[in-house]
Amino acid sequence: MIEIIPAIDIIDGKCVRLTRGDFTSAIEYNSDPVRVAREFEAAGFKRLHLVDLDGARKGSIINLDILEEICSSTGLIIDFGGGVKTDTDVERVFNAGAAMVTGGSVAQKNPDVFLGWLNKYGQGKIILGADVKDGNIAVGGWLETSSTGLFDFLDYYVEKGIKKVICTDIQSDGTLEGPSVKLYKDILDRYPGLELIASGGLGSLYDLRELNNAGIKSIISGKAFYESRIPLNPYPLETLARRIIPCLDVKDGRVVKGVKFIRLRDAGDPVELAKRYSDEGADELVFLDITATHEKRKTLSELVRKVAEAVNIPFTVGGGISSIEDVNAMLANGADKVSVNSAAVRNPAIINSMADKFGSQCIVLAVDARLENGAWKVYLNGGRLPTGIDLFEWIREGVDRGAGEVLFTSMNHDGTRNGFANDALAHIGEMVDVPVIASGGAGKLSHFKDAFKKGKADAALAAGLFHYGEMSIADVKNYLAQNGIIVRT
């Protein structure tokens, strides 16, 4: 996963950002670099790229006191650059507490001095700064462009043992218009073992994903943070997949609701169907048992056990779960979660007892609701019994009592194939901080995308659509991936 290294550039003791290295373009973002460094540390960053722009321009270190102060008041691992020219300079920077020194101009103008540092301090502590403009190395605070080509420069130093390189693309630096992914990819292709730190142009999470896909491990960001273009987080890329969950309705140990799969020996066998969905890439399964007998717990436990023996993905069991004993029987036989519905409405305290005993993570609050005269109302008994209870109030209470996930089925949408209840979903998603599963209404590929993008759902559930073979789990996931939604493939 690509890591972001925050940058602080200093002019006259203040944090600034330039555009394409132009000193007249400097924007001051904060007058207190030490405080900014502390904020980066508090947000979880471990690294800091500190640049003395005054030093770079004047050719000698100016802002060493700021380095000292940041080192003494944070635990950040800092690389320092800008105006580091002599052996004494390097010693002063390390004495001030920097973990690494970045040398750019000096490496271009005085290779012997720079190689001396590399030999003395080692490849872990000396970073080569390769600042590139029109394919050539720029120096002196980028006020001059040398005649040395980037790859000649890198060839030379990689051969001498350089391991860490910060490469700044000056044309894109400070523009927020996107980094030169191709440039960095070319560098990595040429020097596979190099620890390349990209720099310049980062303006969005999209850019970050492009860099990550190209195999770039770290990038420096300044302006993108200062202008809140990306979250203040060293690893802001989202990697948790949105889940696709087939739902199986079960009665007396058999799947009901027509299943028209071909190639299944027995379309009504829940175990066989579970295995098929698991093999096809389902992220989770939900079993809803609609059996109404006294022997229910026993038959359901047996089913759970058979499913757990056959698949190695998580699954939830629901339908009439009403006691601690029920939950215990399901979990002991291999279920990962149980969903509670009517029993929780009739006796809300059961949610607390279940969550206390087994943990919130295995208690799913299942809610069926209908939109009536502009208000969402909760229904029980598979949607047959109105309660008059407000959907949102009930979900809030259920989560407060310890439910670790919400499975919301809109009765207005269920079976219509017209899409999920995205407005209500989005409202639930904003209201609670546990994952939400969208249910009811899936008919087209775009409905899944809308459930995640508009409905802000964490998972989407469908039954008939998958059972009838109208689309496969893979179809849904491929479509979502093409539309920029993270899925497990």
Next chain:
Amino acid sequence: MNIAIIDFGAGNLFSVANACKNLGYNPVLTADEKIISRSDKVIFPGVGNAISAMKRIRQKGLDKVIPSLEQPVLGICLGMQLMLEASDEGNTVCLGILKGRVTDFRRRNTGNIKVPHMGWNIIDNLEGRLLKSIYEGTSMYFVHSYYVPDNEYTVANSYYNGIFTAAIEKNNFFGCQFHPEKSGEAGIKILNNFLKL
């Protein structure tokens, strides 16, 4: 080979046991100190919360036994978390096999996130014996509200509004935050790597 799955109370131990069986082993679920100590491999799953789990572990005297084990031990989910010194969850003192403190995801001060971290997430920066021949970026199934921060024994990372430890390895102690028994074929491979140590 004798495999002990430590059973100290509620939770889904069935799936872990079943995965071992599918790999050709016959594990026992037990809280018996002698059986655990004599086993070739010990699996230490944990479901539920750190407070009640540590309470039960102490009641059964396992708080002394587990850290002194010399055969390979695999902590899964809460089992891995309990290997640290302490947990934010109920401010609980844990087994102290590894330095550090298990931290509440809600304490991360950057943005709003759903807790628990539930579902399939990638693991990367893979090292060590447990994750042998697993591909970088493979997805695993996670369900947890607390996390082990990145540390010197981390052998896999994952990301949820920041970096955290997905797996650890310290001498004979191994751990994974995800559920290998619920993570498809790749998860089973990790269990197999452990059982083959």
